Amino acid sequence: MNKVAIISTGHSRFGKRQDKTIRELAFEAVKPCLEGVGLTQKDIDATVVGVAGDMFAQQGSPAACIVDHVGLNPQPAYRVEAACATGSASIRSAYGLVSSGMHDMVMVIGAEKMNNVTSAKATELMAMAGDSKWEYPFGVSFPGFYALFATRHMHEFGTTKEQLGMVAVKNHHYGSLNPLAHIQKEVPLEEAVKAVPIASPLGLYDCSLISDGAAAVIMTNEERAKQFEDPVWITGIAAASEPMLISRRQTLTGLPSATLASQNAYKMAGIEMKDVDVACVHDCFTIAEIMAYEDLGFCKKGEGGKFIEEQQSYIGGKMPVNVDGGLKAKGHPLGATGVSMACEMVKQLRGEAGKRQVPGAEIGLTHNVGQSGQYVNVHIYRR
Numbered sequence: 001m002n003k004v005a006i007i008s009t010g011h012s013r014f015g016k017r018q019d020k021t022i023r024e025l026a027f028e029a030v031k032p033c034l035e036g037v038g039l040t041q042k043d044i045d046a047t048v049v050g051v052a053g054d055m056f057a058q059q060g061s062p063a064a065c066i067v068d069h070v071g072l073n074p075q076p077a078y079r080v081e082a083a084c085a086t087g088s089a090s091i092r093s094a095y096g097l098v099s100s101g102m103h104d105m106v107m108v109i110g111a112e113k114m115n116n117v118t119s120a121k122a123t124e125l126m127a128m129a130g131d132s133k134w135e136y137p138f139g140v141s142f143p144g145f146y147a148l149f150a151t152r153h154m155h156e157f158g159t160t161k162e163q164l165g166m167v168a169v170k171n172h173h174y175g176s177l178n179p180l181a182h183i184q185k186e187v188p189l190e191e192a193v194k195a196v197p198i199a200s201p202l203g204l205y206d207c208s209l210i211s212d213g214a215a216a217v218i219m220t221n222e223e224r225a226k227q228f229e230d231p232v233w234i235t236g237i238a239a240a241s242e243p244m245l246i247s248r249r250q251t252l253t254g255l256p257s258a259t260l261a262s263q264n265a266y267k268m269a270g271i272e273m274k275d276v277d278v279a280c281v282h283d284c285f286t287i288a289e290i291m292a293y294e295d296l297g298f299c300k301k302g303e304g305g306k307f308i309e310e311q312q313s314y315i316g317g318k319m320p321v322n323v324d325g326g327l328k329a330k331g332h333p334l335g336a337t338g339v340s341m342a343c344e345m346v347k348q349l350r351g352e353a354g355k356r357q358v359p360g361a362e363i364g365l366t367h368n369v370g371q372s373g374q375y376v377n378v379h380i381y382r383r
Helices: 022-035 062-069 086-099 119-127 142-157 161-175 189-193 256-269 286-295 304-309 334-350
Strands: 004-011 046-050 077-080 105-113 197-199 212-221 232-240 278-280 363-370 375-382
Touching (some): 004 022, 004 086, 004 334, 022 062, 022 212, 046 062, 046 334, 062 077, 062 105, 077 086, 086 105, 086 232, 086 334, 086 363, 119 142, 142 286, 142 304, 161 286, 161 304, 212 334, 232 256, 256 363, 256 375, 278 334, 286 304, 334 375
Parallel strands (some): 046 077, 046 105, 278 363
Antiparallel strands (some): 004 212, 004 232, 105 212
C-alpha cells in the first residue's frame, strides 16, 4: 500500500461569487494548484470532483462540466457526493486510488455554487438531506437539527448561549485574517449573542454561511512525491456514520461517529490526540464546534463550553481550531469545504499561514461532517 502525499493546493476566494460560474470557480482553484508545482493537466492521471448538489449548480453532472472546463480530459474522472462532507470524501476516494496504485497523480477538486438560488431555497435544498419520509416533509431544517443538539447540550452540561457566541467571535477573528474568507470582519460577543434568532437557541452568528467557492489539491505516491518540495503526508484517514433519523440517535450531545473516526485515524497515524498541533473542525453551527472538541478528545465530555471560554481553541491554547475562520467565517460551499480544510492543513504544516500560523505545527487534523453526522471523515496530516 503506497504512502500518499499532497504536493500542491489551490483555493478560490469564498463568498457570494456572482462573478463566476461553478466551473470558473473550479478553474480559480485548479490553476494555482498546477502552476505551484510546475505541472500541467497532462501530468494528472485522474480527477476526483466533489460537488454536493446538482440543483445548486443548476447543471446535471456538474463534475463533468468542471473536468472539461479545466482541461483534465481525457483522463478518468470521478464524482463524489457526501452532503457537507463531500470534499473530505473526495480526498478519501483519491487516497484510495493512489494508495492502491491505480493512479499515480490525482487531482481533487471540491466546488459549489450555492448562491444561484435564494437563501430560502438553499435552506430547503439542504433540508432535503434529512429523512424524506419522517423529517423533511415536516419542515425540519439543519438549523433545527443543530438547535436540538444545542438545547440538549445546554440542558445536560450547562453550556450557555454566550459560549456558543464565543465560537463565532473566535472564528470571525481568524476569518478577518484570511484573505480568501467569505466574511473578513471581527464580531463582538454582544452582537453575536443578541443576533436575530434562526432556530432557538441558535442565532444568525451561530450559523455557517451559504457560500460559493472551490478548492483543489494534488495527491501522489511516495515515489512521485520525492520530486517535489515539502510534501504533506496523509498518515491517518478514517470515516464513520450515524443513523439517518435523529430520533434513532443514542445521544443528541455529540456524534459517536466522530469519536470512532478520530480514534481510528489516530491509531492509523500512530499518534495520540495530544500530538495534534492544529485542527479544522466542522463548525456548520457553533454548537457543532463545541461538540467536536469533545468528540475528538480535545476536552472531556460536557466541557466544550468551558474549552472555548478559556480560549483553549485559539492559537496559543491547548488545541488551535479553525484558525482559517472555519465554516462560520471562511464559508461553507458544500463540496469545497473538506478540500479547503486540507489546503489549510498544508499551509499550516508548511508554515505558510501568515498571521494565522500556529507556531511549530507538525501534525494537523481535519474533521468534516455530512448532514448531521451521517457522513464523518477525520484525516491526519503530517509534514
